[in-house]
Amino acid sequence: MRSNDLTGWLVNRRDVLKQGVATVSLATLAATLPALAATAPAFAQDGQEPLGGQPAKGSTPSIKDFDYQIKYQRAFEAMLWSMQALAIYSFRRAAISDLGMKDNDIITYSAVATPKLEAITANSTTPYISAFTDLQKGPVVLEMPVAGADGSLYGQVVDAWQLTIADAGPSGLDQGKGAKLLFTPPGYADPIPDGYIQVASPSFRIALAFRSVPAPGKSTADAYAYAKRLRMYYLSEAGNPPSQKFVDPIDQRYPTLPFYDERAFEDLHAIVSVEPVKEQDKVMMGMLKSLGIERGKPFAPDETAKRAMNQAAIDVWFYLQEWFDNTPDTMRYWPDRHYVSLLQADDNKTFSFVYDDYIDLIPRAAEYFWCTYMPKVLSDTPATQYMMAMADSQGKLLEAGKLYRLDIPAKMPVKQFWALTVYDRATMSFIYSDLNRTTLSSYDLEKMKKNADGGVSIYVGPKAPDGLEANWIPTSGKRPLPAVRFYGPTDEFNNKSFKLPDFELVS
Numbered sequence: 001m002r003s004n005d006l007t008g009w010l011v012n013r014r015d016v017l018k019q020g021v022a023t024v025s026l027a028t029l030a031a032t033l034p035a036l037a038a039t040a041p042a043f044a045q046d047g048q049e050p051l052g053g054q055p056a057k058g059s060t061p062s063i064k065d066f067d068y069q070i071k072y073q074r075a076f077e078a079m080l081w082s083m084q085a086l087a088i089y090s091f092r093r094a095a096i097s098d099l100g101m102k103d104n105d106i107i108t109y110s111a112v113a114t115p116k117l118e119a120i121t122a123n124s125t126t127p128y129i130s131a132f133t134d135l136q137k138g139p140v141v142l143e144m145p146v147a148g149a150d151g152s153l154y155g156q157v158v159d160a161w162q163l164t165i166a167d168a169g170p171s172g173l174d175q176g177k178g179a180k181l182l183f184t185p186p187g188y189a190d191p192i193p194d195g196y197i198q199v200a201s202p203s204f205r206i207a208l209a210f211r212s213v214p215a216p217g218k219s220t221a222d223a224y225a226y227a228k229r230l231r232m233y234y235l236s237e238a239g240n241p242p243s244q245k246f247v248d249p250i251d252q253r254y255p256t257l258p259f260y261d262e263r264a265f266e267d268l269h270a271i272v273s274v275e276p277v278k279e280q281d282k283v284m285m286g287m288l289k290s291l292g293i294e295r296g297k298p299f300a301p302d303e304t305a306k307r308a309m310n311q312a313a314i315d316v317w318f319y320l321q322e323w324f325d326n327t328p329d330t331m332r333y334w335p336d337r338h339y340v341s342l343l344q345a346d347d348n349k350t351f352s353f354v355y356d357d358y359i360d361l362i363p364r365a366a367e368y369f370w371c372t373y374m375p376k377v378l379s380d381t382p383a384t385q386y387m388m389a390m391a392d393s394q395g396k397l398l399e400a401g402k403l404y405r406l407d408i409p410a411k412m413p414v415k416q417f418w419a420l421t422v423y424d425r426a427t428m429s430f431i432y433s434d435l436n437r438t439t440l441s442s443y444d445l446e447k448m449k450k451n452a453d454g455g456v457s458i459y460v461g462p463k464a465p466d467g468l469e470a471n472w473i474p475t476s477g478k479r480p481l482p483a484v485r486f487y488g489p490t491d492e493f494n495n496k497s498f499k500l501p502d503f504e505l506v507s
Contacts, residue, residue, distance in 0.1 A: 085160055091372075118253065128209065150218070160205045168210060185204055269299040323366050346363070370481075385485070387483065398482070413491075417441055419443075421482070422475060
């Protein structure tokens with residue numbers, strides 16, 4: 001302790017002041033000093049360090065290339081953050097690059113989809129309809145046909161983040177009565193003309209996917225003809241709408257699956273370069289700059305960023321595959337079965353996963369990893385239920401190369417029909433095979449061999465059991481992800497008094 005520091009401190013002591021600093025004797029000071037030292041403030045000692053401010057002595061960094069590490073971490077989180085946007089943009093990219101489509105052209109499948117529709121957990125029991133547009137060019141009109149004896153449509157229109165902005169069909173905005181939906185861009189303030197139902201989009205690029213549902217007694221060909229009653233054009237063309245272009249890709253490969261390499265970040269750049277930035281996403285937008293992704297600038301990653309993005313995309317795929325391999329028991333639809341609903345909504349029964357104080361990033365990424373085009377709100381009695389088989393009756397994960405059997409009861413709890421579709425677990429899409437058979441349903445019962453109780457056993461695996469080829473869905477060496485769809489589920493299904501048997505391992 002320096003002498004002038006001590007003197008200054010002593011001067012401020014009340015007991016010393018009473019004696020007068022100038023008259024304090026050495027004897028008095030010597031007697032007083034030990035007691036005063038016990039209450040004196042601590043002063044820096046030679047060799048002492050501040051508390052905190054640096055790692056512990058001897059610490060070393062766990063990595064050597066901080067540039068790569070930062071870019072990898074940001075790329076990994078960016079993949080999770082943007083999963084739903086990437087998945088829906090992939091449909092648009094492939095429609096333009098592989099099918100030669102333009103905005104407001106409409107995809108209308110003339111038959112149910114085959115594995116050439118490379119899409120996440122698509123159905124192959126009713127024909128698909130899809131379209132895309134860009135509201136940067138102005139509001140867009142979608143004319144919906146009247147539902148009735150000729151058919152009906154069911155589906156969603158989604159924004160660039162794949163959040164539903166309009167449900168369509170008898171249970172949607174048009175209520176099946178026929179309507180002109182008018183999709184307006186962000187910030188649009190012009191008056192809405194009479195005769196239109198406005199749908200204000202939070203993004204510029206929007207997409208739709210409908211199913212053309214055949215009416216009773218009608219065929220797939222009828223459903224195809226009904227789908228062609230749709231019209232889509234810009235409001236500026238409403239006085240004289242152009243001839244509607246329909247594209248039927250039934251014999252074409254339509255590769256809509258997201259990329260899990262550095263190309264995913266090219267798609268991400270294409271998205272964020274166009275769409276408005278929400279307040280909640282500004283931190284991520286700042287992180288993307290280090291990867292060469294910036295609004296108003298070309299996609300320009302350096303070589304380190306390219307390596308980091310490629311590896312991060314790969315790792316996200318493996319991470320989410322593992323996430324589904326370890327789904328908690330609480331996700332099972334029936335506690336003593338091994339089925340999980342495809343539609344895993346957030347706590348608000350929506351699919352945004354946005355809460356007042358946080359965004360639940362991982363469950364959001366997981367949901368959009370294996371599903372597209374969710375409804376706006378998940379009701380307690382959905383029009384369709386999708387049960388994904390995660391394991392066999394013994395709780396073992398389904399494996400590639402194994403043969404499994406599912407016993408379908410004679411009476412299924414559906415008002416319309418049921419269907420079993422088998423996907424490749426790696427891609428969540430249809431499996432290519434010599435048969436290209438992806439689905440068996442109640443529409444196929446006449447062709448299948450029935451059990452004594454009137455039900456049917458369906459086999460899933462690389463080879464059909466002898467004499468049961470009509471009851472078989474091939475897996476071609478892929479790890480299966482079976483989905484049992486219940487169209488128009490009854491109360492018996494919704495209250496869980498009905499239980500679907502688990503898959504049984506045959507060999």
